[in-house]
Amino acid sequence: MTSTNPSALAGLRIVELAEGVAGEFCGKLLSDFGAEVIKIERPCGSPVRRLSPFGRGEAPENSALFAYANTSKRSVVLDLETEAGRSVLEKLLLRADAVVDDHEPGWLARYGIDPAGIPESHPGLVLCSITPFGQDAGETQRHAEDLNVFHASGWGYHTPSGNARGRTPLKGAGRFLASYEAAFDAALCMTAALMDREAGGPGRFIDVSAHRVLYSRLDYVLGQMIIGDMDVSEAHTALDLGGPAxxxxxxxxxxxxxxxxxxxxxxxxxxxxxxxxxxxxxxxxxxxxxxxxxxxxxxxxxxxxxxxxxxxxxxxxxxxxxxxxxxxxxxPEDLMASPQYRFREYFHRLEHPVLGEALYPTVPYRMSATPPMPSQPAPLLGGDTQAVVSELGGQA
Amino acid sequence: MTTTMPAQTMRARGGPLQGVRVVELTKVWAGPYTGKLLAFLGAEVIRVESRSALDSSRWFSEDIDNAPGYQAVNPQKLSVQLDTRTPEGRELMLKLLASADVFIENLRPGAIKRAGLGYEEVRKVNPGLVYVSIGMYGNDGPLAYQSGYAPCFAALGGVSAMVGYEGETPQGMNIRYGDSTTGTCAAFAAVTALRHKRRTGEGQFIDVSAVEALSTMIGDTIMAHAVNGSATPCDGNRHAEMAPHGAYPSRNGEWISIAVNSDQAWKSLARLIGGDALVGDSRFADLPSRQRNLGELERIVEEWTRSRDASELVTSLQSEGIAAAKSLNTIDLVADPDLWGSGYFHSVLDVKGEQRPIMGPSWYMTEPARLMRGSPRLGEDNDYVLGDILGISPSERARLAADGVTV
Known part of the structure; x- marks a missing residue:
C-alpha cells in the first residue's frame, strides 16, 4: 500500500541488532514511522521467529509474533562470529544514525560496539540498549524474562487488585507486556536523541531497563511511598483503591x-x-x-x-x-468487530508472502500529518542481504 | 513566597529536548505523565492551571501545592495560572500556545473544544504546533463520547480479559495500570511529530486513544486472533513457551517469580529440587511434557519453594542460570537497594525549598537532562510565563490577577 503522506522519521537509518521482542518492537515503532530499519539476523534467524503464534507455512517464516513485531524492516543475514560478518556490520554502522539492541550487558562490546567507547569509536551514533535490569544489572538479575521484571517492579505482587486473601499473584496480560512498555521508552529516547543530533547535538548511549520502566509506570503511587506520604505494607492490596469496582x-x-x-x-x-x-x-x-x-x-x-x-x-x-x-x-474478537477501532482504522491489512493476508493491530495514535503505517510486511529471513550489501559496495 | 528554582535558570537543563517548549492542560495521570517524560528529556513543560478548574489530584491534600500524587507526576515542570474559561484567559492561552512547540490535553471528551481551544482554533495561531489530545477512546468515532478511568481502558482494550485464574471470572490487571502507559505512547508520538515540524515547519493533530494504547500492550495476542482465530481465556500463570512459569510462595508469606525458558533451565531447576531422579523424570523431559503435567510440576516446585527464603532462592536459581526474581511488595519497592544505589532517584528542590527524592526516568543516557526541581506551586512561574514569555507588564499582570484571569 502506498501513501502520499510524508513520514515523520524518513531519512533515518537504524541498525537493529536486537533479537528479542523488546528491541524488535522498538524497531517497529520507528520503522512504521518511515525510518529505514535494517534488521541484522543470524543465519538461522531471529529467535523470535521460533515463537508462537504460528500461522500457515513453515519456520522461519510462520511466526505471527515475528510478523507483528517486524513490519516495515529489511532483513540482512550476517554471521557475526565471522570476520566477514563483522566487517559488513561495521560498514552498516558507519552510515547508521542509530542502533537498537536488546542483548545482555556485555554483548555489544564483544562485537566491537562498546557503549563506554562509543563517542570515540562511532562518533554521533545513537546507541540504545534495552535489557531487563539495565547495563548495571546485579549478579542476581542476570537471568530474567518479562515475568520476572513484572514481579521485580511491583506489578506482579499486586496483580490482580483485590487479592486480600493472598492467592497466587498473576502474570499480567500476555507474554510481552514489559517488553512493549520498555520499547516505547526506548523509541521515545532514540527519537529525541536523533532529533537533537540533527540539530548539532551529540551521539548518545541510552540504557533502558524494562524494570525501571515498569517501576516508573507506578510513579503516582510509588512516588508518594518513597517519601512516606503513603503507607507501605506486605498487603497484596497495597496499591488498591478499594470500593466495589x-x-x-x-x-x-x-x-x-x-x-x-x-x-x-x-x-x-x-x-x-x-x-x-x-x-x-x-x-x-x-x-x-x-x-x-x-x-x-x-x-x-x-x-x-x-x-x-x-x-x-x-x-x-x-x-x-x-x-x-x-x-x-x-x-480480541470484540476489538476486531469494534466500531470505534474500525472508525480509527486500528487494524491494517497486510499481505505477508508466507502467512498470507491478515489484519494487523497498529498503534494508538492517529496523526494528521505523518500517520504511522506499516509500509510492508515483516521481511523474509535475509530477504534484503543482497540489496543491502551491494548498496555498501560489496558482495554478499 | 520564594521561588525555589527560577524558570530562567532551568533553561540550561540540557537533554535532547532542551529548547522545546511544551504547554499542558492536563489532569490526574495520563496527560501529566506525557509532560513528565518530555520534561525528563529536557523540554520546558508549562502546566496551565487555575483555581477555578484545578487538577483534582491537587485536592488530595489540604495544601494543594503539597498533594503527594500530584507531586509524583509533575516534577521538573513550571506552573502558570490562567483561567482559560474567561475570554482574556483564553486569549492569553492562545498567545502562549503560539510560542509553544507541543500542547498536551487530556480533559473530558469535548471539553477542550467547548473551551474554544480545539485544534482548528489553535492551529490558526500556530500552524507548527504539535497538538496532542488524549482520550479514553480518542476524539472522534461512534464511541468517543464514552469515558472511564484506567481500569476501563484495560477492560475495553482487551487486557483485563487475559488476566485471571483458570476457569474463573477475569480479574484484570492491578487497578493502577493504564494511565502511565497511555501517557508514554502519547509522548513518543509527540516527539516524532516534533521531528517533522523541525524539518518542514508543519505541525499536526495527534489523537491518542487510551484503550488502543492498552491493546498495543497485548498486540501479539490480538495478532494471534487475526491470524488463526485463537481465543485467549484466562490461564493463570501459564506461558506458551515456558514451564514452570509463575509466582511461587516462599517463607514468611513472600513470593518469587520463576520462568523456565528452556529444557536446560528445567534440568538445572530439577537438579536443585530433586537431584538426578527429577532431572531424569520423563513427565517433565521437554516443554510439551511439562505443559501436559503442569499441575504436578507446579506442586513439586511449590513444595520446594514454600519453606525457603525468597532472596536465597533467587540467588541460587540465578547462579544456575534460571530466570527468577523476588515478587516485591511495597515495603521492598521503596527500599530497593539496586535503584537507590544506581542513581535512579534524584534529589530536587521541592516547594518549600528543601531537597526531596523523586523517581527519575526509566533510562540512563549520556548527556541527560538535569532534574532540578519538584512539582511547581500553583502559579509558581507566573512572572516568567506572563512576563518573560508573553511580555505582560507587572501592572497589567496585577490587573489580570485582580480581574480573576490569572487565578
Missing part, C-alpha cells in the same frame, strides 16, 4: 463496573430502576464515606444478579449514555 459476569461475557461516588450511585439506581436492595443500609454517600466490605460484597452480588440478564455491549452503551461507568470486558 470489579469485573462482573453478564449474560454473554463480562463487564467492568466502576462506582466511586454518590452521583454514580444515583445514576446507577435510576438505570436499574430503584432496586429494593439499594435501600437496605446504603447511605447515598456510602461509596466515599462508608465503604465497608459488607456493602461492597452485597453490591457486587446484586449487580451480578442484574447483569445476568444483560448483554455486555448493550448494557455498557446504555450505562455510558446515562453517565454510569460500565464497559465491556473485550477480547
Amino acid at each position: 470489579a469485573v462482573l459476569p453478564c449474560r454473554d461475557g463480562f463487564v467492568y463496573v466502576w462506582l466511586s461516588d454518590e452521583t454514580m450511585w444515583c445514576e446507577l439506581r435510576r438505570m436499574i430502576g430503584d432496586a429494593p436492595w439499594m435501600d437496605e443500609d446504603f447511605p447515598p454517600n456510602w461509596l466515599q464515606l462508608a465503604c465497608t466490605t459488607d456493602r461492597v460484597n452485597r453490591t457486587r452480588r446484586h449487580l451480578s444478579e442484574w447483569l445476568a440478564t444483560q448483554d455486555k455491549h448493550a448494557v455498557s452503551e446504555e450505562a455510558q449514555k446515562r453517565g454510569v461507568m460500565i464497559v465491556p470486558v473485550n477480547n
Whole structure:
C-alpha cells in the first residue's frame, strides 16, 4: 500500500541488532514511522521467529509474533562470529544514525560496539540498549524474562487488585507486556536523541531497563511511598483503591463496573430502576464515606444478579449514555468487530508472502500529518542481504 | 513566597529536548505523565492551571501545592495560572500556545473544544504546533463520547480479559495500570511529530486513544486472533513457551517469580529440587511434557519453594542460570537497594525549598537532562510565563490577577 503522506522519521537509518521482542518492537515503532530499519539476523534467524503464534507455512517464516513485531524492516543475514560478518556490520554502522539492541550487558562490546567507547569509536551514533535490569544489572538479575521484571517492579505482587486473601499473584496480560512498555521508552529516547543530533547535538548511549520502566509506570503511587506520604505494607492490596469496582459476569461475557461516588450511585439506581436492595443500609454517600466490605460484597452480588440478564455491549452503551461507568470486558474478537477501532482504522491489512493476508493491530495514535503505517510486511529471513550489501559496495 | 528554582535558570537543563517548549492542560495521570517524560528529556513543560478548574489530584491534600500524587507526576515542570474559561484567559492561552512547540490535553471528551481551544482554533495561531489530545477512546468515532478511568481502558482494550485464574471470572490487571502507559505512547508520538515540524515547519493533530494504547500492550495476542482465530481465556500463570512459569510462595508469606525458558533451565531447576531422579523424570523431559503435567510440576516446585527464603532462592536459581526474581511488595519497592544505589532517584528542590527524592526516568543516557526541581506551586512561574514569555507588564499582570484571569 502506498501513501502520499510524508513520514515523520524518513531519512533515518537504524541498525537493529536486537533479537528479542523488546528491541524488535522498538524497531517497529520507528520503522512504521518511515525510518529505514535494517534488521541484522543470524543465519538461522531471529529467535523470535521460533515463537508462537504460528500461522500457515513453515519456520522461519510462520511466526505471527515475528510478523507483528517486524513490519516495515529489511532483513540482512550476517554471521557475526565471522570476520566477514563483522566487517559488513561495521560498514552498516558507519552510515547508521542509530542502533537498537536488546542483548545482555556485555554483548555489544564483544562485537566491537562498546557503549563506554562509543563517542570515540562511532562518533554521533545513537546507541540504545534495552535489557531487563539495565547495563548495571546485579549478579542476581542476570537471568530474567518479562515475568520476572513484572514481579521485580511491583506489578506482579499486586496483580490482580483485590487479592486480600493472598492467592497466587498473576502474570499480567500476555507474554510481552514489559517488553512493549520498555520499547516505547526506548523509541521515545532514540527519537529525541536523533532529533537533537540533527540539530548539532551529540551521539548518545541510552540504557533502558524494562524494570525501571515498569517501576516508573507506578510513579503516582510509588512516588508518594518513597517519601512516606503513603503507607507501605506486605498487603497484596497495597496499591488498591478499594470500593466495589470489579469485573462482573453478564449474560454473554463480562463487564467492568466502576462506582466511586454518590452521583454514580444515583445514576446507577435510576438505570436499574430503584432496586429494593439499594435501600437496605446504603447511605447515598456510602461509596466515599462508608465503604465497608459488607456493602461492597452485597453490591457486587446484586449487580451480578442484574447483569445476568444483560448483554455486555448493550448494557455498557446504555450505562455510558446515562453517565454510569460500565464497559465491556473485550477480547480480541470484540476489538476486531469494534466500531470505534474500525472508525480509527486500528487494524491494517497486510499481505505477508508466507502467512498470507491478515489484519494487523497498529498503534494508538492517529496523526494528521505523518500517520504511522506499516509500509510492508515483516521481511523474509535475509530477504534484503543482497540489496543491502551491494548498496555498501560489496558482495554478499 | 520564594521561588525555589527560577524558570530562567532551568533553561540550561540540557537533554535532547532542551529548547522545546511544551504547554499542558492536563489532569490526574495520563496527560501529566506525557509532560513528565518530555520534561525528563529536557523540554520546558508549562502546566496551565487555575483555581477555578484545578487538577483534582491537587485536592488530595489540604495544601494543594503539597498533594503527594500530584507531586509524583509533575516534577521538573513550571506552573502558570490562567483561567482559560474567561475570554482574556483564553486569549492569553492562545498567545502562549503560539510560542509553544507541543500542547498536551487530556480533559473530558469535548471539553477542550467547548473551551474554544480545539485544534482548528489553535492551529490558526500556530500552524507548527504539535497538538496532542488524549482520550479514553480518542476524539472522534461512534464511541468517543464514552469515558472511564484506567481500569476501563484495560477492560475495553482487551487486557483485563487475559488476566485471571483458570476457569474463573477475569480479574484484570492491578487497578493502577493504564494511565502511565497511555501517557508514554502519547509522548513518543509527540516527539516524532516534533521531528517533522523541525524539518518542514508543519505541525499536526495527534489523537491518542487510551484503550488502543492498552491493546498495543497485548498486540501479539490480538495478532494471534487475526491470524488463526485463537481465543485467549484466562490461564493463570501459564506461558506458551515456558514451564514452570509463575509466582511461587516462599517463607514468611513472600513470593518469587520463576520462568523456565528452556529444557536446560528445567534440568538445572530439577537438579536443585530433586537431584538426578527429577532431572531424569520423563513427565517433565521437554516443554510439551511439562505443559501436559503442569499441575504436578507446579506442586513439586511449590513444595520446594514454600519453606525457603525468597532472596536465597533467587540467588541460587540465578547462579544456575534460571530466570527468577523476588515478587516485591511495597515495603521492598521503596527500599530497593539496586535503584537507590544506581542513581535512579534524584534529589530536587521541592516547594518549600528543601531537597526531596523523586523517581527519575526509566533510562540512563549520556548527556541527560538535569532534574532540578519538584512539582511547581500553583502559579509558581507566573512572572516568567506572563512576563518573560508573553511580555505582560507587572501592572497589567496585577490587573489580570485582580480581574480573576490569572487565578
